[in-house]
């Protein structure tokens with residue numbers, strides 16, 4: 001990241017940076033939800049969803065350090081949001 005040349009056209013730089021920030025934000029929020037959970041991984045580095053056992057796409061593992069498939073992760077996130085909103089009290093409260 002030390003190669004950014006601010007003399008270049010801003011339009012060229014804006015999109016990739018925006019995407020990177022977005023990806024980091026997603027990764028951070030996912031990690032904060034999953035930080036206490038050990039991934040279910042085989043000896044080849046393939047990961048399997050902790051909830052349904054489906055194989056998690058490698059790209060998802062690489063970017064998000066995911067321990068769940070998209071379906072189960074979004075379901076869990078919805079539940080966590082309810083908890084964070086004070087509907088239900090859990091240990092997620094401390095990460096707000």
Ligand SMILES: [Zn+2]
Nearest residue numbers: 049052069072
């Ligand atoms: Zn799943």
